[in-house]
Amino acid sequence: MQPFLDECRAVVGDAHVLTDPQAMAGFLTDWTGRWTGHAEAVIRPRTTDEVAAVMRICSSGDVDVCVQGGNTGLVGGSVPPSAAATGRPAVLLSTTRMTDIDDIDTVGRCVGVQAGATIDAIDTHAARSGLMFPIDLASRESATAGGVVATNAGGTRMIRHGNTRAQVLGIEAVLADGRLLRRWSSLVKDNVGYDVPGLLAGSEGTLAVITRVLFALASPPPATTVTVVAIDHVETALDLIGLLRSAGLTIEAAEIMTQAGVDLVHEHGQRRPVSTSAPFYALIEVSGVGEVESEMIDVLERADGIVDAVLEPGPARALWAARENHTEAISRSTTTPVVKLDVSFPLRALPEAFGELSAIEGLVGHPCRAILFGHVGDGNIHVNLLDVPPERTEEITARVFAVVAVNGGSISAEHGIGRAKTAWTHLGRSEVDRTTMRAIKTTLDPQGLLNPGVLFG
Ligand SMILES: Cc1cc2nc3c(=O)[nH]c(=O)nc-3n(C[C@H](O)[C@H](O)[C@H](O)COP(=O)(O)OP(=O)(O)OC[C@H]3O[C@@H](n4cnc5c(N)ncnc54)[C@H](O)[C@@H]3O)c2cc1C
Known part of the structure; x- marks a missing residue:
C-alpha cells in the first residue's frame, strides 16, 4: 500500500493521511459502537479537486472507499467493513475538513x-x-x-x-x-x-x-408554542395534531415518548417535562400568526384524553431536551450495543404498531428493554432495544420487521439501510425495484468501490 498512500499524501498533504491506529480509531467505530471497520488509512481532503484526485487514485488501485461525514449515522454505513469482508483494501474518506459555507442568497433563499x-x-x-x-x-x-x-x-x-x-x-x-x-x-x-x-x-x-x-432555506416561524401532554393512548396525540391543524395552527414538530423513555432520561439528569406519569408523552410545537399560546390552550381544553399538560413559548429548550436526550441516555444505559430500528407506519396503524412493538421485549428468551420514541406526526417510531445479546440481534430485528410488514410500514423511515438492514430490503422493495437500484449502482460505480456492503449487502 505504500505507493498508494504516497500518492494520496501528495494530493492532500502528509498530515491528512492518517495511518496510526490510535488516530484512526475514532473514525473506524460508528456512533452506536455496534460497527467497527478496517481501513488502510483515513484520508481527509479539503477541496473537491482533492476528492476527485483521491478517487482517481483509488479507482486505478482498486481500493474501496467509505465516505464519512459526522459519523452520527445509526445503521453502520459510515464505517468500512472489516478487513476480510471484500478482500480488497479500503480507505475511509472523511469530509470533516470540507466546512466552507457560501454567502446566503437572500433573494433565492x-x-x-x-x-x-x-x-x-x-x-x-x-x-x-x-x-x-x-x-x-x-x-x-x-x-x-x-x-x-x-x-x-x-x-x-x-x-x-x-x-x-x-x-x-x-x-x-x-x-x-x-x-x-x-x-x-x-x-x-x-x-x-x-x-x-x-x-x-x-x-x-x-x-x-x-x-x-x-x-x-426557509423563513423561521413567527411565534411558536411548545406543549408536552401526558396521554394514555397514541390516538390522543394524533387527534390533538388534527385539532390543532383545524384551529389554523401550523404544526412545526410532533414527537412522542413513552414513560420508560422519559424515566430513563430523568435517571440521566433530565427534569421530567410533566409531573404526572402516563404511558405516553407527546411534544407538539405549533406556530401561527395570532395569539398562538391562547389558541393552543383553547384546543387543549377541548381535546379528550389529556392527563396533564405543560406549555412554554418556543424554543422551549428544556422541554425539547427531554426528547432530544433519549438517544444519548439509551446508549449510556444499555449493557450491549443498542439495536436501533427506525421504522414508519401509516398513521392509522400507529397505535396498533406501538402496542405490538412494546411487547417485543417479552418475546426473546433474554430480558431486554424496549424504548420507543419518534416523530409521531410522520408515523415514525425509533425502536431501541437495550441489553440484547449480540447473537440475538438478527432474531429480534426480524420480529420488529414482521410487525412493520404486517402493518404496511417501512423498515427505514429516515436512517437508511446501511449495513444494519441489508437482509430485509425485500420487505419494502420489489425484485424489479431492487434490480433497478442495483443497475444504477453498477452504472455509476462499475468497480463497486463506494461503500461495499452498504444498502446492497
Ligand atoms: C443523537 C442523534 C439524533 C439523531 N436524530 C436523527 C433524526 O432525527 N433524523 C434522522 O434522519 N437522523 C437522525 N440521526 C442519525 C444521523 O444523525 C443522520 O443519519 C445524519 O444524516 C448523518 O449525518 P453524518 O454527517 O453524521 O453522516 P455519517 O454518519 O458520517 O454517514 C452516514 C451515511 O452517509 C454517507 N455519507 C456521509 N457523507 C457523505 C458524503 N459527503 N458523500 C456521500 N456519502 C456520504 C456515509 O457513507 C454513510 O452511509 C441521529 C443521530 C444521533 C446520534
Whole structure:
C-alpha cells in the first residue's frame, strides 16, 4: 500500500493521511459502537479537486472507499467493513475538513455549502440573514451536509418542511472514477430529465462522494408554542395534531415518548417535562400568526384524553431536551450495543404498531428493554432495544420487521439501510425495484468501490 498512500499524501498533504491506529480509531467505530471497520488509512481532503484526485487514485488501485461525514449515522454505513469482508483494501474518506459555507442568497433563499459543514453551522449562518435551515436533528452539531443528503435525513422539522431531499436544489459530487458531476442551479422549476440530485439523496455513499450541496432555506416561524401532554393512548396525540391543524395552527414538530423513555432520561439528569406519569408523552410545537399560546390552550381544553399538560413559548429548550436526550441516555444505559430500528407506519396503524412493538421485549428468551420514541406526526417510531445479546440481534430485528410488514410500514423511515438492514430490503422493495437500484449502482460505480456492503449487502 505504500505507493498508494504516497500518492494520496501528495494530493492532500502528509498530515491528512492518517495511518496510526490510535488516530484512526475514532473514525473506524460508528456512533452506536455496534460497527467497527478496517481501513488502510483515513484520508481527509479539503477541496473537491482533492476528492476527485483521491478517487482517481483509488479507482486505478482498486481500493474501496467509505465516505464519512459526522459519523452520527445509526445503521453502520459510515464505517468500512472489516478487513476480510471484500478482500480488497479500503480507505475511509472523511469530509470533516470540507466546512466552507457560501454567502446566503437572500433573494433565492438558498446557500451553497461544502459537504462537511455541520447542520448547526449552516443554520447559524442562515439565521444571520433571518432565515433557517429546514433540517434539524439532535445530532446537529456533528451531522454534516453530505451526511444528511446521503441518508435523506428527516428529523424534527420534517412534518413542516419535508425531508432533506426536498431541500436539495443543486449538488456537486465526485463519481467513483473521479469525474465531477455538477448540477448547480437555484431554479426551483427545472425539469430537464432525471432528478440526479434527488437520486443522490438517500444513496448512503454508494453512488458518489457528495462534495457540495445547494440547499433551499426557509423563513423561521413567527411565534411558536411548545406543549408536552401526558396521554394514555397514541390516538390522543394524533387527534390533538388534527385539532390543532383545524384551529389554523401550523404544526412545526410532533414527537412522542413513552414513560420508560422519559424515566430513563430523568435517571440521566433530565427534569421530567410533566409531573404526572402516563404511558405516553407527546411534544407538539405549533406556530401561527395570532395569539398562538391562547389558541393552543383553547384546543387543549377541548381535546379528550389529556392527563396533564405543560406549555412554554418556543424554543422551549428544556422541554425539547427531554426528547432530544433519549438517544444519548439509551446508549449510556444499555449493557450491549443498542439495536436501533427506525421504522414508519401509516398513521392509522400507529397505535396498533406501538402496542405490538412494546411487547417485543417479552418475546426473546433474554430480558431486554424496549424504548420507543419518534416523530409521531410522520408515523415514525425509533425502536431501541437495550441489553440484547449480540447473537440475538438478527432474531429480534426480524420480529420488529414482521410487525412493520404486517402493518404496511417501512423498515427505514429516515436512517437508511446501511449495513444494519441489508437482509430485509425485500420487505419494502420489489425484485424489479431492487434490480433497478442495483443497475444504477453498477452504472455509476462499475468497480463497486463506494461503500461495499452498504444498502446492497
Ligand atoms: C443523537 C442523534 C439524533 C439523531 N436524530 C436523527 C433524526 O432525527 N433524523 C434522522 O434522519 N437522523 C437522525 N440521526 C442519525 C444521523 O444523525 C443522520 O443519519 C445524519 O444524516 C448523518 O449525518 P453524518 O454527517 O453524521 O453522516 P455519517 O454518519 O458520517 O454517514 C452516514 C451515511 O452517509 C454517507 N455519507 C456521509 N457523507 C457523505 C458524503 N459527503 N458523500 C456521500 N456519502 C456520504 C456515509 O457513507 C454513510 O452511509 C441521529 C443521530 C444521533 C446520534
